[in-house]
Amino acid sequence: MIKDKSKNNTEYQSSPLFIVIMGSPGAGKGTQAEKLGKQYAIPHISSGELLRETARQNTPVGRRLKEYMEKGELAPNDVIIDIMTERLNRPDCKKGFIIDGFPRARIEAIALEEILATQKRKLGNVIEIKISREECIRRLKDRGRYDDKMDVINKRYDIYLSQSYEVREHFKTRKNLYKEINGEGSKESVEKELNKILRSET
Numbered sequence: 001m002i003k004d005k006s007k008n009n010t011e012y013q014s015s016p017l018f019i020v021i022m023g024s025p026g027a028g029k030g031t032q033a034e035k036l037g038k039q040y041a042i043p044h045i046s047s048g049e050l051l052r053e054t055a056r057q058n059t060p061v062g063r064r065l066k067e068y069m070e071k072g073e074l075a076p077n078d079v080i081i082d083i084m085t086e087r088l089n090r091p092d093c094k095k096g097f098i099i100d101g102f103p104r105a106r107i108e109a110i111a112l113e114e115i116l117a118t119q120k121r122k123l124g125n126v127i128e129i130k131i132s133r134e135e136c137i138r139r140l141k142d143r144g145r146y147d148d149k150m151d152v153i154n155k156r157y158d159i160y161l162s163q164s165y166e167v168r169e170h171f172k173t174r175k176n177l178y179k180e181i182n183g184e185g186s187k188e189s190v191e192k193e194l195n196k197i198l199r200s201e202t
Contacts, residue, residue, distance in 0.1 A: 016124040017096030023129035024160040026139035027183045029100040042096035072152035081111045106166040126171045129183035
């Protein structure tokens, strides 16, 4: 663990294991995050799975989320932020976590930093796994999930391109926080690159 002091002399806990994994649909961020979570004994938090779990529930929020997902649209920021706030406040996240699928907008990136700031913690790594549209379509077309239809895939990829820019640029303003890797290789090569980043800092 690294101790950082801000200008107001508040001590913040920072660790390379406070991780965000970014990537378009099909980039493999969930698979890699799950592996890293097990390897480093930290919780893997998938915003997509949390939302799908909610969408399966026959509640007003669940039905609302299902409509967004069937159209290939993102859930509202305030809903996602509330879900992630509750999850990150659990005791198992104190020593580290790996998030995939969040933040998806600058307002969520700011919210994430604010959530951690209330706990006197800071992000250690934001890593983007990058793939092309063609690779995204190739990987997703046979999944069979209701939100993986061709027109929906293209729409989700477009949404990711438009919103990831502001998230990426936000995190680039934080010294040594943002990194990117090529996600079009094998799962093993992507895993190796991720571990190279984390091992150089732990």
